[in-house]
Amino acid sequence: MPKISSCSRIELIRKLRKLGFTGPFSGGKHSTMKRVGYRQIIPNPHGKDISSVLVKEILKQADISVDEWMAA
8 A cells, every 4th residue: 555645735635626525615614625525624734735644634534535635
């Protein structure tokens, strides 16, 4: 299985859009992205990268496989 590395917020948003999400939409403390029947909160690390652990958790919650993520 390929290793998931940390990524910037912009890269996370770009890949999620390729995987069928729309947004990000502002609101509350964090922005969100939507896909049919699902809403994902997008972290804002304030100039730092999003850790690989958090990226894996987002993929798990959104039901996205590692192979889909790497292909996006």
